[in-house]
Amino acid sequence: xxxxxxxxxxxxxxxxxxxxxxxxxxxxxxxxxxxxxxxxxxxxxxxxxxxxxxxxxxxxxxxxxxxxxxxxxxxxxxxxxxxxxxxxxxxxxxxxxxxxxxxxxxxxxxxxxxxxxxxxxxxxxxxxxxxxxxxxxxxxxxxxxxxxxxxxxxxxxxxxxxxxxxxxxxxxxxxxxxxxxxxxxxxxxxxxxxxxxxxxxxxxxxxxxxxxxxxxxxxxxxxxxxxxxxxxxxxxxxxxxxxxxxxxxxxxxxxxxxxxxxxxxxxxxxxxxxxxxxxxxxxxxxxxxxxxxxxxxxxxxxxxxxxxxxxxxxxxxxxxxxxxxxxxxxxxxxxxxxxxxxxxxxxxxxxxxxxxxxxxxxxxxxxxxxxxxxxxxxxxxxxxxxxxxxxxxxxxxxxxxxxxxxxxxxxxxxxxxxxxxxxxxxxxxxxxxxxxxxxxxxxxxxx
Numbered sequence: 001x002x003x004x005x006x007x008x009x010x011x012x013x014x015x016x017x018x019x020x021x022x023x024x025x026x027x028x029x030x031x032x033x034x035x036x037x038x039x040x041x042x043x044x045x046x047x048x049x050x051x052x053x054x055x056x057x058x059x060x061x062x063x064x065x066x067x068x069x070x071x072x073x074x075x076x077x078x079x080x081x082x083x084x085x086x087x088x089x090x091x092x093x094x095x096x097x098x099x100x101x102x103x104x105x106x107x108x109x110x111x112x113x114x115x116x117x118x119x120x121x122x123x124x125x126x127x128x129x130x131x132x133x134x135x136x137x138x139x140x141x142x143x144x145x146x147x148x149x150x151x152x153x154x155x156x157x158x159x160x161x162x163x164x165x166x167x168x169x170x171x172x173x174x175x176x177x178x179x180x181x182x183x184x185x186x187x188x189x190x191x192x193x194x195x196x197x198x199x200x201x202x203x204x205x206x207x208x209x210x211x212x213x214x215x216x217x218x219x220x221x222x223x224x225x226x227x228x229x230x231x232x233x234x235x236x237x238x239x240x241x242x243x244x245x246x247x248x249x250x251x252x253x254x255x256x257x258x259x260x261x262x263x264x265x266x267x268x269x270x271x272x273x274x275x276x277x278x279x280x281x282x283x284x285x286x287x288x289x290x291x292x293x294x295x296x297x298x299x300x301x302x303x304x305x306x307x308x309x310x311x312x313x314x315x316x317x318x319x320x321x322x323x324x325x326x327x328x329x330x331x332x333x334x335x336x337x338x339x340x341x342x343x344x345x346x347x348x349x350x351x352x353x354x355x356x357x358x359x360x361x362x363x364x365x366x367x368x369x370x371x372x373x374x375x376x377x378x379x380x381x382x383x384x385x386x387x388x389x390x391x392x393x394x395x396x397x398x399x400x401x402x403x404x405x406x407x408x409x410x411x412x413x414x415x416x417x418x419x420x421x422x423x424x425x426x427x428x429x430x431x432x433x434x435x436x437x438x439x440x441x442x443x444x445x446x447x
Contacts, residue, residue, distance in 0.1 A: 096233075103229040107222060113261040114218040117211050120268050124208040127275050128201055134282045135197040137445030141286055142190040144442045145183055148293055151437060152180040155300075155430040166311075166422040172303040179296045186289050193285055200275050207268040214264050290443035297437050304431050308423060315419040322412040325405055332402045339395040346388045353380045 051059070156176050160167075231238055252260065357377050361368070441447055 100229055103225050107225050107229065109258075110218050110222045110225065113258070114215060114222060116265055117215040117218060117261060120265050120272075121208055121211050121215060124204055124211070124268055124272055127272050128204040128208070131197060131201055131204065131275050131279055134279050135194065135201065137286060138190055138194050138197060138282060139445070140447065141289065141443060141445035142187060142194065144438045144445070144447075145187050145190070145289075145293070147436060147438050148297070149180070149183045149187070151434055152176055152183060152300075154433060156180065158425050158429045162422050162425060163418045166418050170303075170307055172300070172307045172426070175296070175300045175303045179300055182292060182296050186293065189285065190289070193282060197278060197282065200271070200278050203271050204275055207264075207271050211264055211268050214261055218261075286444045290440045293443055294440055297434070301431070301434060304426055304434075308427050308431070311419050311423045311426065315416055315423065318412050318416045318419065322409060322416065325409050325412060329402065329405045329409060332398055332405060336395060336398045336402060339391055339398060343388055343391045343395065346384055346391070350381065350384045350388070353377055353384060357381065 156173070159173060159176075162168075357374075360374065360377070363369070
């Protein structure tokens with residue numbers, strides 16, 4: 001049976017179970033029953049238990065051993081702490097150098113893309129300016145087409161005032177209609193090209209703004225990283241920011257970051273190339289438009305010249321016929337007067353013959369004879385009557401011929417007046433107005 005009053009040489013181990021209120025227990029006094037015990041009633045009130053010398057020595061050696069162990073542990077901890085501090089200081093310095101180098105490399109990357117974006121922005125600005133100049137040329141060329149359109153329309157309206165039979169759909173009218181149709185098509189083409197140029201300028205502006213936003217972000221980031229790269233342990237404007245050690249969910253990766261700027265530059269370069277191609281197309285359009293208009297103008301002028309020559313030739317022929325007709329009218333009038341005089345000249349012989357016959361009809365009795373004289377007088381009257389009838393018939397024919405000549409003269413004079421009016425319209429109205437046709441330099445939008 002173990003002793004209930006054994007002495008404790010060590011402190012009891014801490015309890016794993018939390019302390020709680022224990023029931024009261026009556027303590028029993030341990031009695032030292034050893035060889036050196038004193039069990040007298042006289043010492044019972046001074047001491048209930050004492051350490052043994054062996055226990056005292058063991059306790060002293062234990063304290064010395066624990067102190068030695070604690071010193072060794074403290075020294076080892078101190079050496080480990082010094083080494084750890086040196087290693088962490090070196091690691092921190094190395095990490096800071098690597099971070100500074102990484103920031104420097106990042107600055108180079110940002111500077112590269114910033115320079116590329118700035119170059120692209122400047123090229124877009126220059127290209128948009130050149131396209132704006134081409135757009136101004138298109139507007140001037142479109143305004144310049146109003147003059148040819150007005151000329152063609154005025155020529156067609158003027159030629160509507162030609163008189164019959166010169167109111168004909170001739171080659172001049174065909175060429176004028178072609179010119180009016182060509183001008184309308186050119187105006188529609190220039191308007192479509194103007195809209196395309198305006199849309200391209202807006203696209204250039206939009207992509208320039210995108211590049212400018214990217215460039216602005218690059219400048220701000222460059223300044224931020226440059227400031228971060230200049231920080232050192234001796235900087236006075238540094239402080240702890242515990243919440244900054246994290247990655248934003250919306251943060252990009254280096255690949256997506258570079259791809260973003262690359263895509264912006266690529267799209268801007270694509271629009272710049274489209275703008276360059278559009279400028280070349282505008283040059284070709286303006287050149288072709290001016291050439292087509294001048295060629296059609298030349299064709300219309302040539303048709304006018306030929307038509308005026310035809311009209312002049314027709315007029316000269318009509319004037320020649322009028323001159324001969326007037327001469328023939330004069331001759332015919334003289335002929336009619338001669339016929340009338342001839343008829344009048346036949347009255348005296350007729351009177352003589354008829355008077356002879358009348359007087360001889362009063363011959364008495366058998367003297368009223370059908371003698372040769374009688375037959376000759378009758379024959380003379382018949383011949384004179386026949387001659388007068390022939391002369392009257394010829395007079396009627398001559399008078400009808402004269403009337404026909406007068407009608408012809410009137411028709412010829414009318415035709416000459418019509419030709420004169422047509423020549424006046426084509427030459428004085430139309431061709432004179434066509435001298436205002438704009439030159440190629442203006443049709444190409446340089447004025």
